[in-house]
Amino acid sequence: MGKLIKNHWARLIILTAAIFQLAAGIHGFFWPKIFWDFLTKNLDRAVKPVPILQIINVLLGLLGLAWEWPLKPLAGTLFHRSIEIRLFILPLSALASALLYQGTNPAIYYLIGMAVYFWGYSEGEVRYLVHHSSVNRTYNNETNDFDIDCMSRTVDLATAKTNTDRVKGIAR
Secondary structure, three states: OOOOOHHHHHHHHHHHHHHHHHHHHHHHHHOOOEHHHHOOOHHHHHOOOOOHHHHHHHHHHHHHHHHHOOOOOOOOOHHHHOHHHHHHHHHHHHHHHHHEHHHHHHHHHHHHHHHHHHHHHHOOEEOOOOOOOEEEEEEOOEEEEEEHHHOOEEEEOOOOEEEOHHHHOOOO
């Protein structure tokens, strides 16, 4: 069996959370409700009469989609490759999602995705650049079509060895 690449698994979880957060934000325009309204009514001003929280959730959902299934201008940038930046921004998305009544499930998915990203980050996984489609790349002076989505390596920090067998075996 193959080795579990945690940052790709987390990417799929975060993609799901972003889609659900986008749907929750749109749903919140029609039925505005704060999840925590049973504790306090002070937060109701975030959803009505001006839908501030819904707009924030829609924007963060779109950002999550554009980030995890990157747009061409975003693909390969430091912002796209960095797990550290993800671990900084994703809690904000989870918080915005948790405040909206319709966004409690995406908030849970964000927390799970963040935990998996942290797990991969703590084991030394790094993200590679380029968006997730077949592109033409060179490897050992040979031109191959790689599925960049599967390109990941794990760095063993204690012995400074790299595991690139997944990259070598992908040429079609």
